[in-house]
Amino acid sequence: MPTLPGSNTPFWQRAPKLILRPLDYFEDNYRRYGSVFQVGEKPPSIYVADPAVIQAIFQADAAQFHIPSQSPGSGLTFLLGNQSLLLLDGERHRRHRRLLMPPFHGDRMRAYGDVICTLTKQAMASWQPGTAFNVRAAMQDITLRVILKAVFGLGDGDRYDRLRQLLSTLLEGLGTPFSAFFIFFPGLQKDWGPMSPWGRFVRIKSEIDALIYAEISDRRQQPYPDGTDILSMMISARDAQGEPLSDGELHDELMTLLVAGHETTASALAWSLYWVHWLPEVNERLHQELDAGGLSADPLADANLPYLTAVCQETLRIYPVAPTTGIRILNQPMTVAGYEFPSGAVLFPNIYLLHHREDLYPEPKAFRPKRFLERQYSPYEYVPFGGGHRSCIGSAFALMEMKLVLATILRHWELELPEGLRRPLKPVRRGLTLAPPGNLRMTPLAQRAAQRQALPLG
Numbered sequence: 001m002p003t004l005p006g007s008n009t010p011f012w013q014r015a016p017k018l019i020l021r022p023l024d025y026f027e028d029n030y031r032r033y034g035s036v037f038q039v040g041e042k043p044p045s046i047y048v049a050d051p052a053v054i055q056a057i058f059q060a061d062a063a064q065f066h067i068p069s070q071s072p073g074s075g076l077t078f079l080l081g082n083q084s085l086l087l088l089d090g091e092r093h094r095r096h097r098r099l100l101m102p103p104f105h106g107d108r109m110r111a112y113g114d115v116i117c118t119l120t121k122q123a124m125a126s127w128q129p130g131t132a133f134n135v136r137a138a139m140q141d142i143t144l145r146v147i148l149k150a151v152f153g154l155g156d157g158d159r160y161d162r163l164r165q166l167l168s169t170l171l172e173g174l175g176t177p178f179s180a181f182f183i184f185f186p187g188l189q190k191d192w193g194p195m196s197p198w199g200r201f202v203r204i205k206s207e208i209d210a211l212i213y214a215e216i217s218d219r220r221q222q223p224y225p226d227g228t229d230i231l232s233m234m235i236s237a238r239d240a241q242g243e244p245l246s247d248g249e250l251h252d253e254l255m256t257l258l259v260a261g262h263e264t265t266a267s268a269l270a271w272s273l274y275w276v277h278w279l280p281e282v283n284e285r286l287h288q289e290l291d292a293g294g295l296s297a298d299p300l301a302d303a304n305l306p307y308l309t310a311v312c313q314e315t316l317r318i319y320p321v322a323p324t325t326g327i328r329i330l331n332q333p334m335t336v337a338g339y340e341f342p343s344g345a346v347l348f349p350n351i352y353l354l355h356h357r358e359d360l361y362p363e364p365k366a367f368r369p370k371r372f373l374e375r376q377y378s379p380y381e382y383v384p385f386g387g388g389h390r391s392c393i394g395s396a397f398a399l400m401e402m403k404l405v406l407a408t409i410l411r412h413w414e415l416e417l418p419e420g421l422r423r424p425l426k427p428v429r430r431g432l433t434l435a436p437p438g439n440l441r442m443t444p445l446a447q448r449a450a451q452r453q454a455l456p457l458g
């Protein structure tokens, strides 16, 4: 059995590059060592960009892996709580997944579709012709409105406004590349008073917690009559023993859905607007498809448009929001495709490197939505949402949201990417995810004539 290529640089030495220039870090290692390599020892971290090995990892029994108490992910405990799906393991992870999955299936999507289009129009009402806006912030405004409405059924009121404002401030603060050190090194999470960076997060977070607990308590006493929002469904869900989720469990899962459910989609949407407005041929073809479809009464019709779908898929391929899947630690040795991974090894299917394999994606640095119309990729070749027992539970929701928000924006506004930004842009770190650079701005030029009637301007 060959030994795995790689280096044994300790974590503290490789962390600055991994945190501040993650894509260069991955690409350097890939060039040097190939599609499966290890870094560090005791335990080694193994990055995988080989579809056959990724397939074996995604198809393996969940009992083969665990999540460590001290991992990059554990730095998220402060934000999400220790009963978050992202941080749970074993039977408790299985139980929570079963209780959380139903709102993300089937018929629910139709109701979310209407909400997404309405809230996008609401957010766009503040755009002014000639006044540039920060693209990621604008997309985050939309996705935060959408997730609050989907999760809580909330759309207005003091609690909603405050929650929206606090979540946005908290995540903006945590979103700088340097704040990522707080996540990777939880030991840095020290409260030195309200003016210190971490002290500020702690105070905002405790106000958010109080608002969420107040909402849970109100809703337990007075359930919504139609009960179609995610919180209502989670309150009434029962596990195999007939047990409901406790207030603490509900709080942590709500926080998880709020954070995981809008940060990621906002970055993906910002990238999609950038690509569409940088590349005229993509813009033209997308508009042709949208114009041919007309304004449908059923927003879900847009979700089936092939080129729009391909643009969103290519957006998530070229710069996946999560550069690797979540952490998976082996409970026992694993032999696959000629490799032997030792017990205790930390496995990371590397989404970015897999999506940039020349053999799967010719000219991988080029944004070419067409490749998704010409070829069907397997769930081990294209993995923006990970896979296996820890796959993203919001993947269908996120993809639909991307398509509907993008279609709604393009139908209503003519936007312009400033001259200076019509060039290759590289992602920057935002916590555990990657986002477009903070200077990505766009200018609304004019509302599209056919749509002026349809957009309620505030």
Ligand code: HEM
Binding pocket: 085, 086, 087, 097, 256, 257, 260, 261, 262, 264, 265, 268, 316, 320, 321, 322, 324, 325, 326, 327, 384, 385, 386, 387, 388, 389, 390, 391, 392, 393, 394, 395, 397, 398, 399
């Ligand atoms: C473009 C948007 C999104 C991307 C790129 C994305 C990506 C991912 C990835 C890569 C993982 C880890 C999968 C693995 O380790 O195999 C994940 C997990 C997760 N995602 Fe998403 N996600 C997105 C949107 C959402 C949304 C909208 C929600 C919920 C409303 C959500 C909720 C979650 C949760 C709860 C997990 C943890 C699952 C578990 O550990 O069992 N995500 N996501």
